[in-house]
Amino acid sequence: MEKKTISAGIIGAGGSIGQEHLKRLTKRIDGVAVTALYDINKEKTDALAAAYGAESMESVDALIASDKVDAIVITAWDGVHAEMTNKAIAAGKPVFCEKPLATTNADCAEIVRIEQAAGRNLVQVGFMRRYDPDYRKIKAILDSGELGKPLMAHCISRTPRIAAGFTNAMQVTNVLIHEIDQFRWLFGEELVRGQMLAARNTAFAADGLNDPQLALMWTESNILIDVECSVNSYYGYEIGMEIVCEKGTIRLPLPAEPIVRSRLKVDNEIMDNWAKRFPKAYDNELQHWINHLRSIEPTAGPGNKDGFAACCIADAMIASQTSEAEIWYDRRRAWFVHRQIPPLGRYAGRFRRAGLRLLLPQHGQKPRDR
DSSP, rough: OOOOOOOOOEEEESSHHHHHHHHHHHHOOTTTEEEEEOOOOOHHHHHHHHHHHHHOOSSSSHHHTTTTOEEEESSSEEEEEEEEHHHHHTTTTEEEESSOEEEEEEEHHHHHHHHHHHTSEEEEEEOOGGGOHHHHHHHHHHHHTOSSSSSEEEEEEEOOOOOOOOOOHHIIIIIIIIHHHHHHHHOOOEEEEEEEESSSTTTTTTTOOOOSSEEEETTTTOOEEEEEESSOOOOOOEEEEEEEEOOOOOOOSSSSOEEEEHHHHHHHEOSHHHHHHOOOHHHHHHHHHHHHHTTTTOOOSOOHHHHHHHHHHHHHHHHHHHOOOOOEEEEETTEEEEOOOTTTTTHTTOOOOOOOOEEEEOOTOOOOOO
């Protein structure tokens, strides 16, 4: 596309992230006009369309097919991301899909196949932490080598509350997916091993939900990453990280708000949602996407292969939730495999490996036991 104004349509405009993107694209991002909206809630779609001067569309298909829409933004429910992305690709229209690109690696593999068949790079995935100024500074420090090689990383991901219907699998596809992508990007390595562990449940967790959970992941060079995931932290929203390197550490302040010391007390405000923590990341992400479509920015953002890699790892971690077994990536077979280990055995130093079975095949390969 040339340096013209891009006409964008938003699918899932009525949700929280949909409305955040709608506000950005209409008020803060240059070179774009939002011309069409769709949400499963027709009343909300009509109200938003009237407020922002866009057309309320009757269906997803109508929005994608509209000659008033150059590019598609998908912020709908995670489970329909793959279907809608494939429809946009089939129509030859660039698509910005919020994470996750799909909820299974099989669906992600199909997106990769369809985009390759189209012969164009049309997909960008909403991994917005790559665009956050703090994370970019960390990336620059790591790439400089001034602290030596990274050895391990400690993270927390705490959300005060979540909507009804949130599942254990969504702890991975909706929450941990951020850390999965950010460390592939920060370290420049694939994640090849992982494990999910459940802690004592908080009283605020819904029936059937394990919360909090601990994710353990290892990269190709054996960098160890631990992530505490909680979606019922009650007191507020906090994201934090410390990376331990050979010659020093990098800590992402938590919270990012000023800490005030006065008269025998320490006080600071705690945020209550993701939108307040990452406004610049979302601004930078969407502006980069639009600039790329307008041929102003030559480099594309995270694409379908990044979405696919994250989804493969997520699938494996979800499988680990039920067994607390380690998930390994077998390079010879290009498969994730499930290594049975008694709980806590790794830490007691007396674990027994009781067999090995295939968990996830790569696209086009059939699973088999061994």
